[in-house]
Amino acid sequence: MLGAIDQGLITAVLALGVFLTFRILNFADLTVDGSFTAGTATTAILIFNGAPPVLATLAGMLVGAAAGCVTGLLHTKAHIDPLLSSILVMLAMYTVNTRIMWGGADGQHRSTVGLLNKPTIFTWLVEARLRGTAVSIAFIGAIVVVAVVFVNWYLSTKFGLAVMATGDNPNMASSMGINTDLTKIATLAVANGLVGLSGALTAQYTGSASIGDGTGMILVGLASVILGNAVFGTRFIWLMTVGVVAGSALYRVAIFFALRWEFLDNADMKLMSAALVVIALVLTQSKSAHALVTKLTPWRAKAGVPEPMTVEPNPFSPFAEVDSAVQSAVEPRAERVRGVVRPGDDRGGRPMRPEAGTSVLTAPVVPPALTVPPADKGGE
Amino acid sequence: MLTLTHVAKTFYPGTANERQALRDINLELAPGDFVTIIGSNGAGKSTLLNVIGGSIPVDEGTVVIGGQDVTRQPEHRRARRIARVFQDPSAGTAPHLSIEQNLAVALSRGKRHTLTPGLTKARRVELRTHLATLEQGLESRMKHRVGLLSGGQRQALSLLMASFTHPDLLLLDEHVAALDPERTELVLRLTADMIAESGLTALMVTHNMEHALRLGNRLLMMHEGRILHSLGPAEKAGAQVGDLLEWFSREHALDDRTLLT
Numbered sequence: 001m002l003g004a005i006d007q008g009l010i011t012a013v014l015a016l017g018v019f020l021t022f023r024i025l026n027f028a029d030l031t032v033d034g035s036f037t038a039g040t041a042t043t044a045i046l047i048f049n050g051a052p053p054v055l056a057t058l059a060g061m062l063v064g065a066a067a068g069c070v071t072g073l074l075h076t077k078a079h080i081d082p083l084l085s086s087i088l089v090m091l092a093m094y095t096v097n098t099r100i101m102w103g104g105a106d107g108q109h110r111s112t113v114g115l116l117n118k119p120t121i122f123t124w125l126v127e128a129r130l131r132g133t134a135v136s137i138a139f140i141g142a143i144v145v146v147a148v149v150f151v152n153w154y155l156s157t158k159f160g161l162a163v164m165a166t167g168d169n170p171n172m173a174s175s176m177g178i179n180t181d182l183t184k185i186a187t188l189a190v191a192n193g194l195v196g197l198s199g200a201l202t203a204q205y206t207g208s209a210s211i212g213d214g215t216g217m218i219l220v221g222l223a224s225v226i227l228g229n230a231v232f233g234t235r236f237i238w239l240m241t242v243g244v245v246a247g248s249a250l251y252r253v254a255i256f257f258a259l260r261w262e263f264l265d266n267a268d269m270k271l272m273s274a275a276l277v278v279i280a281l282v283l284t285q286s287k288s289a290h291a292l293v294t295k296l297t298p299w300r301a302k303a304g305v306p307e308p309m310t311v312e313p314n315p316f317s318p319f320a321e322v323d324s325a326v327q328s329a330v331e332p333r334a335e336r337v338r339g340v341v342r343p344g345d346d347r348g349g350r351p352m353r354p355e356a357g358t359s360v361l362t363a364p365v366v367p368p369a370l371t372v373p374p375a376d377k378g379g380e
Numbered sequence: 381m382l383t384l385t386h387v388a389k390t391f392y393p394g395t396a397n398e399r400q401a402l403r404d405i406n407l408e409l410a411p412g413d414f415v416t417i418i419g420s421n422g423a424g425k426s427t428l429l430n431v432i433g434g435s436i437p438v439d440e441g442t443v444v445i446g447g448q449d450v451t452r453q454p455e456h457r458r459a460r461r462i463a464r465v466f467q468d469p470s471a472g473t474a475p476h477l478s479i480e481q482n483l484a485v486a487l488s489r490g491k492r493h494t495l496t497p498g499l500t501k502a503r504r505v506e507l508r509t510h511l512a513t514l515e516q517g518l519e520s521r522m523k524h525r526v527g528l529l530s531g532g533q534r535q536a537l538s539l540l541m542a543s544f545t546h547p548d549l550l551l552l553d554e555h556v557a558a559l560d561p562e563r564t565e566l567v568l569r570l571t572a573d574m575i576a577e578s579g580l581t582a583l584m585v586t587h588n589m590e591h592a593l594r595l596g597n598r599l600l601m602m603h604e605g606r607i608l609h610s611l612g613p614a615e616k617a618g619a620q621v622g623d624l625l626e627w628f629s630r631e632h633a634l635d636d637r638t639l640l641t
Binding site for chain 1: 433435454455456457459460463464466470471472473474475476477481482484485486488489490491492493494495496497498499541
């Protein structure tokens with residue numbers, strides 16, 4: 001169980017990278033599978049060759065960042081669609097990673113690198129038999145805290161604001177003088193650097209690296225981001241990043257308990273990851289699920305202003321009928337809440353009365369009975 | 381301030397859909413000029429602004445701003461000197477960012493996006509002062525997401541974000557067309573005030589002849605990619621809506637595609 005949290009915290013670093021691309025940059029980046037293996041392979045082969053573990057870890061991070069850079073260049077300079085450019089890099093990285101693994105001092109061609117009896121940054125934990133204890137959680141947790149602080153700092157800078165604007169509205173960003181090519185490439189590099197770091201830590205924690213390490217890691221990252229944001233909300237960037245870390249740990253713990261069920265095997269993990277992501281994605285489209293989660297996490301709503309859903313509610317969702325049933329059951333209460341919703345909140349899900357009480361721009365909240373219908377909109 | 385020489389742009393050349401959006405446009409703007417542009421659908425008004433702003437490359441001709449040839453400069457480089465407000469209120473702002481974050485992005489126009497803090501106490505104070513000039517009460521909602529604002533509020537914010545850094549050139553592309561009459565008046569008033577206060581050089585595209593006559597010191601009438609008629613300050617001051625219609629019809633520019641009000 002504590003070992004699962006260890007691993008969850010290591011993948012949290014990857015999830016923070018996925019958060020940067022998927023949530024902030026709005027870029028479906030599948031490079032992750034390639035850059036994760038780049039992290040494990042580079043770090044493992046360098047340690048295998050006798051390099052200091054810390055340097056090897058940094059190298060793993062840099063190779064991951066380089067992969068992200070290439071994805072960014074393909075997208076911005078060669079005008080290839082985000083999904084396709086990242087898939088291309090993911091594929092290309094398979095060869096690069098294989099070649100990296102062939103780089104052992106003995107010149108052998110291998111597809112796995114074992115780090116038995118080699119010094120890693122976790123050696124002291126292994127020797128003291130502290131792996132999977134509170135001590136290892138604290139140690140890895142400290143690395144994760146650094147990563148969380150880094151991501152929050154990155155996004156709080158002028159450059160970070162430009163990155164967020166690029167992800168939110170690229171046309172507005174370039175009309176504001178933001179070089180969107182640069183913000184995209186840099187953020188993809190940073191994100192995949194985090195993914196590479198996560199790979200570097202994984203290789204040292206498990207004591208081995210193999211060419212298949214990265215397969216499906218994008219889903220693990222995505223599951224953590226969706227799970228974390230659904231539970232913790234999206235009100236502040238820091239809350240989202242903390243949610244991503246918690247989501248990653250939660251995800252590993254869930255897998256840990258699922259695997260205790262004898263029917264399931266380690267090999268079922270990928271299917272379970274995929275299923276979890278599907279369930280999370282479908283649930284986030286449901287208004288009642290959103291309402292329920294919001295009720296359980298009071299910090300998300302502020303003074304009657306409900307937090308907007310992260311995705312538009314889907315009228316064709318399998319939960320649409322449940323939604324309407326729940327909605328009609330709580331309608332009288334919803335009426336009261338609606339009065340407080342700020343005018344112009346077109347993201348709240350429920351259709352609003354056409355501009356009632358908002359005939360003036362400043363829009364003080366006027367009870368509907370007192371409002372004059374908006375003036376004739378004809379003319380133009 | 382702005383000089384266009386022999387600017388031409390053709391969309392989909394060599395195909396059945398070929399359309400000459402701009403034909404040999406020549407235009408000279410002095411500093412402080414506020415030019416309104418009017419014309420029917422497909423006259424090339426928006427293309428003209430996009431060509432100046434850099435979001436559409438020209439086929440021929442040169443664009444010179446403040447003595448510098450920017451014809452080959454990408455949009456984000458030009459944006460250091462050119463600010464734009466779009467027709468769609470959601471186009472000029474980032475909906476998921478807060479009001480203060482949007483303003484901070486606008487404040488960095490023309491400067492390097494460094495790794496220094498984007499929002500400091502001093503910057504927040506500065507932004508709040510700017511926001512207060514809109515008189516929309518938005519200064520008390522600095523942390524609200526822009527997506528929560530109404531169309532009129534967003535457009536007022538876009539206008540502020542475009543003008544408070546005093547760009548060399550302000551491009552307004554039918555920026556009141558998506559608003560109801562009341563908000564239209566408000567945004568137009570803000571536009572006139574901001575341009576007058578900062579002495580900005582501006583180009584405003586509109587479908588509305590009355591707005592085109594009321595605002596600005598010069599007026600351009602466009603049709604099928606050409607500038608039909610250019611009114612200087614003296615001519616414009618005495619012109620009526622009827623005169624504009626007269627000029628358009630003289631050039632057979634009033635057909636069933638004409639959508640003017």
